[in-house]
Amino acid sequence: xxxxxxEFFKTLGHPLRIRVLELLxxxxxxxxxxxxxxGVEQPALSQQLAVLRRAGLVVSRREGAxxxxxxxxxxxxxxxxxxxxxxxxxxxxxxxxxxxx
Amino acid sequence: xxxxxxEFFKTLGHPLRIRVLELLxxxxxxxxxxxxxxGVEQPALSQQLAVLRRAGLVVSRREGAxxxxxxxxxxxxxxxxxxxxxxxxxxxxxxxxxxxx
DNA sequence: AGCAGATATGCAAATATTCGTATATGCCAG
DNA sequence: CTGGCATATACGAATATTTGCATATCTGCT
Numbered sequence: 001x002x003x004x005x006x007e008f009f010k011t012l013g014h015p016l017r018i019r020v021l022e023l024l025x026x027x028x029x030x031x032x033x034x035x036x037x038x039g040v041e042q043p044a045l046s047q048q049l050a051v052l053r054r055a056g057l058v059v060s061r062r063e064g065a066x067x068x069x070x071x072x073x074x075x076x077x078x079x080x081x082x083x084x085x086x087x088x089x090x091x092x093x094x095x096x097x098x099x100x101x
Numbered sequence: 102x103x104x105x106x107x108e109f110f111k112t113l114g115h116p117l118r119i120r121v122l123e124l125l126x127x128x129x130x131x132x133x134x135x136x137x138x139x140g141v142e143q144p145a146l147s148q149q150l151a152v153l154r155r156a157g158l159v160v161s162r163r164e165g166a167x168x169x170x171x172x173x174x175x176x177x178x179x180x181x182x183x184x185x186x187x188x189x190x191x192x193x194x195x196x197x198x199x200x201x202x
Numbered sequence: 203a204g205c206a207g208a209t210a211t212g213c214a215a216a217t218a219t220t221c222g223t224a225t226a227t228g229c230c231a232g
Numbered sequence: 233c234t235g236g237c238a239t240a241t242a243c244g245a246a247t248a249t250t251t252g253c254a255t256a257t258c259t260g261c262t
Contacts, residue, residue, distance in 0.1 A: 001188075002119040005181070008188055010114030014220085018103040018110070031239060044221070046240050056191045065229060066238055073190045075183060080106070082180050087102075087109055089174045090157045115250085132209060145251070147210050166259060167208055 011055040016040060016048045018080070020069075024058060025077035028070040112156040117141060117149045119181070121170075125159060126178035129171040 012018060019038050023029055029037075035045055049069060052058045057076060060067045071077070113119060120139050124130055130138075136146055150170060153159045158177060161168045172178070 001185070002116040002123070004188060005184060006114050006116045006119050008184060008191075009110045009119070010219095013107050013111030013114045015103040015107045018107050022103070035238095041222080042239075043223080043241085047221085050240075056195045060239095062228085062239095067240090072194055073187050075187050075190070079180070079183050079187060082176060082183060083106055083109060084102070086174050086176050086180060087105060089176070090109075093173050094157045111249095136208095142252075143209075144211085144253075148251090151210075161209095163209095163259085168210090 008055070011051060011057060014048065014051075016044070017052055020045075020048065020052065021057070021071065021076055022080060024069055024071045025074070025080065028068050030063070030066045030068045032066055034069070109156070112152060112158060115149065115152075117145070118153055121146075121149065121153065122158070122172065122177055123181060125170055125172045126175070126181065129169050131164070131167045131169045133167055135170070 012021070016038060020034060023034060023037060031042075031045065031049070034049075035042060038045065049058070049060070053060065057072055058069050059072055060069045062068075113122070117139060121135060124135060124138060132143075132146065132150070135150075136143060139146065150159070150161070154161065158173055159170050160173055161170045163169075
């Protein structure tokens with residue numbers, strides 16, 4: 001399972017993909033909406049959406065002209081929240097470390 | 102924060118590193134012990150331990166001859182557990198998807 | 203000091219990811 | 233069925249990561 005899990009985390013290892021997941025955690029969004037919120041070229045966004053889709057973390061449905069994306073599992077939001085906690089902890093631990101020296 | 106978070110996940114995106122974190126989640130371990138449990142060359146292990154150290158996810162203390170590693174934050178174990186849940190969900194979702202086609 | 207075991211670092215080749223740009227496809231209006 | 237907007241894919245150059253191997257460093261012992 002480490003192999004699978006590392007694939008999963010590798011998928012999360014990209015700023016734009018994280019950003020998108022956070023936004024989708026709030027609510028479903030069309031590509032156009034996402035495009036307005038993250039500051040990148042359209043192909044760049046579609047590429048990363050494709051990565052997330054292949055990893056099975058998001059799904060897209062066509063809706064009229066465009067496409068709407070949503071998270072497959074809401075626990076992804078939870079995961080990102082937990083990771084924020086850990087990051088804070090790790091960051092302050094590192095700061096204390098430096099403080100002691 | 103997406104940048105920081107993606108760095109964090111990138112660090113997790115490696116089978117050996119995941120394996121090590123899971124083992125350290127159970128209990129602290131010396132490099133020698135880790136070496137016996139994961140099946141890799143010693144330099145490979147030390148390299149990945151170094152990555153984890155630089156990322157601030159683990160710390161090492163010298164103990165006699167060798168070095169003992171431990172997790173900086175036990176919530177890392179929790180995180181890995183949550184990710185397991187999500188993986189299962191995602192995997193079955195994907196399977197159902199295929200089943201429907 | 204000199205040795206031996208344990209751990210860490212350096213570095214180049216192989217491999218994988220990202221980014222930009224061009225282009226293709228899907229869908230609706232007219 | 234054609235134009236135009238929305239989204240997706242292709243592909244090469246730039247960049248980052250991984251891997252294997254050689255070697256350095258640290259520690260306790262004699």
